[in-house]
Amino acid sequence: MNLSMLLDMAADAFGERPAVSCGARTLTYGELRLKAHAVAAQLKGGGFAHAALLDTNGLAAPATLFGSAYAGVPYVPLNYRLTDAELNALLSRIAPAWLVTRPEQLARLALPGGITPGDGDQLPAGGADTPVPQAPEDPRAVAIQLFTSGTTGAPKAAVLRHENVMSYILGTVEFGSAGAEERALVSVPPYHIAGISAVLSSTYSGRHIVLLPSFDAEEWLRIAADQRITHAFLVPTMLVRIIESLEAAKAAASLPALRAIAYGGGKMPASVIARALQLLPSVDFTNAYGLTETSATICLLTPEDHRNAIASAEPAVRRRLGSVGRPLPTVELEVRGESGRVLGAGEPGLVFVRGGQVAGEYRGSGSLLDAQGWFATQDRGWLDADGYLYLEGRADDVIVRGGENISPGEVEETLLAHAAVADAVVVAIPSEQWGEAVGAAVVLRPGAQVTAEVLQQWVRERLRSSRVPERVLFRGELPYNEMGKVLRRVVRAEFA
Amino acid sequence: MRAIKPGLRLKSAVCTTEIMVIRAPAGEVRLDCGGCEMLSVTESAPAGAKLEPAHAGGSLIGKRYVDAEERYELLCTKGGEGALSLDGTALQIKQAKALPSSD
Structure with missing residues (x-):
């Protein structure tokens, strides 16, 4: 099992379709696969332990993500907002590594030993003479390593194995289900789990991804209108800025193609989502709750849940705008008390999850799953009588x-x-x-x-x-x- | 007959079909495509293997195939002319569950 299978299937079934665009450049699924093969060849030739990415959203991100999977080397996208010293410390931890980046990033870094830089804009396109890699099939091999923004001490390296990521994609996305007109605008950075899962989900569904290098509300609205974007994922602050822009323009939003916005990555105030539903009445809103350690989404508040909540006079239904929804069919979820007892409806406690996508593991500290496979999210919350989860914040807070x-x-x-x-x-x-x-x-x-x-x-x-x-x-x-x-x-x- | 477990990939002996096992209980089964036993990715087709007309219903890339009790589930990773069967019984396409896009 290897996540490169997602791209192989897409390239086999609809290789001529556009896969990913950034600015004026577009790759079809066939071209993205060739480019990923070329990246894999470079990785295998260099004896690297990791493939790192230090860049804003661009074509190099999906090429390096899939290329590292083909090569059987963990993909490590890095946060370009970190300081030089922080980045150098992380790079030292992943050497020997190939670092896909840009000249302006290199200018600010004193690269530690064992780091070989490559220009993300100059990645080879791959062609008929590029060797076709034999992707390793070990489901326990590490696919992705993400450094979490630790509040104290050094950042922890969360590890996602191929079987975790594949469990999430195969459990939530139907292959080739996207219409040829569907375009997803991705504005979350490539080092965030939501940025990675957006690429993987869109590839498997056949949805054309449009990458926004850095988020700006005006730019997001312009591209969404010009490129007839149908789907988007936003973190709460991005949605707030988009709403403010729409309200300031005092014009009806001219986003006729836009069908669906998923949001997550932080607490969304119910008042914000209520305004968004009012401003964009034809858009389906989905709240996606997940963690890096769970390979993205574990709970969904569906578009139907949103509409029912806003239309209901019943407080228990109406307050669901502030819920993160119900667990995916492939995920089990429990709320437990301090003593470990599983709590009933309305009782706040700690949120635990279990399922194939739940990795719950950091480099060096091993698996944090208990003997029965449960992972403590460190989030506090409670379930209502219908199984909707309400989060109360981190246990530490x-x-x-x-x-x-x-x-x-x-x-x-x-x-x-x-x-x-x-x-x-x-x-x-x-x-x-x-x-x-x-x-x-x-x-x-x-x-x-x-x-x-x-x-x-x-x-x-x-x-x-x-x-x-x-x-x-x-x-x-x-x-x-x-x-x-x-x-x-x-x-x-x-x-x- | 072979033991199959999640993640195992097999290919048809008689057409382009390839599958990955998504779910399977312990134990050995016979997985056929086009009327011939499927092969591991490194095996080569036995001499004389050919698509049997009674099993030429085809397989479709991206579809999940299940037995009647849904104890077994296979994902077709490459389509072909042969139809999939398990211990002599044809496998059926599992209906897609509609989840909203979350990323």
């Missing part, structure tokens, strides 16, 4: 106030419901009396004015008194990473 567990998400939602509040994040702050207490950093809407006392009273009226922020900081903006995740450790430091 829970505030323990005098023995009582407080999840920041609940307090944040309440603050966000205040008319003056544009954004809010809640973190644990040190408290002599309680050990930890609630701290809130708040961004007000333009022109809005409100005091800390008013917000504290607002929370007190809606939640238990233990949830009331002991301190409220007002900020011009909150710190986010490029994938739209709020950096809680930075906020915590501001309270110290």
Whole structure:
């Protein structure tokens, strides 16, 4: 089993169809396979242990992803936003490696030993004389290694094996199911699991991928209109910016081809998705919840779930806009208490998952799955009576106030419901009396004015008194990473 | 007869069909394509192997093939003229389940 099989099948069945475009350049599935064969030949000739990519979205990303699979070498896309020192440290960990990148990236790096650079824009096209690689079939071989953005210490290297990635794609995508007119706009970076799974899913379904090198809302809207984009994946901050652009233009969105937007990679406020549904009524919205360690999506809130929620007067159905949906048919999910007991509907605890796509493994620390194959996501959440999962945040972010567990998400939602509040994040702050207490950093809407006392009273009226922020900081903006995740450790430091 | 397990890839002895095993319980079975036993990717077809007209219904790339109880599931990775059968019974195409695109 090898993920290059996805490209082989696509190239055999519809080799003349466009596979991937970036700017003015396009490769058909047949051409992408030839290019991947050429990459594999280079990798095999060089005796490399890894194939790294340090680049924005471009044709080099899918070519290196599939080329490394053909060669049986793990693919390691790197975050180009890291500092030079951070990148050099990661490169030292994967030597000997071939580094597919660009001259301007090389100029800033002092490459450690064992790293051989290659220009991503100059990858060979491959042709009739390119040797056809015999892809190794070991399902346990490592397909992809992704460095996670560790909050403390050195980044961990999450390992995805061919069997994990293939389990996800074969379990969720029907081969060749995309119509010839379907085009997916990919604006998540290639080092993110969503950027990788977008390429793999689109290849297997036969959907033409259009790559956006770096996200900008205006550019996204322009390309979506010009290229008649039908499908897209967005992280919450990207969707927020697109909505703001649409609202600022005060014109009906001229995106007649757009059918489906999937979103994930961070918490999406229910108010944002409600606005999106209003602005783009003909678009199907899907919430995809997943982790790097689970080879992408494990839960889906379907377009039908979205429409039912927005149309319902019943609070239990309506609140599902804030849920991440139900597990995939190929994934089992449980919520467990501190003691390990499986909890019932409405009881918050830790989210565990099991299934073929769940890798749950880091380089050097081995498998983190328990004896029965379950993986602790480190996310807290609860299931409703119909099996919809509601996330409350990372287990590490829970505030323990005098023995009582407080999840920041609940307090944040309440603050966000205040008319003056544009954004809010809640973190644990040190408290002599309680050990930890609630701290809130708040961004007000333009022109809005409100005091800390008013917000504290607002929370007190809606939640238990233990949830009331002991301190409220007002900020011009909150710190986010490029994938739209709020950096809680930075906020915590501001309270110290 | 051969033991098959998920991930195993086999090819037809009489046409271009190739499959990968997605699901299979333990034990040995006979997997045929076009009326002839399928081969591992490194084996070559026995002399005289030919497509039997009764088993020429064809296989389609990307389709999943299952037995009546869905205990076995194969993915056709290359289509061909031969039809797939398991222990003498024709395998059927499994209906696609429609999941919304999540990436």
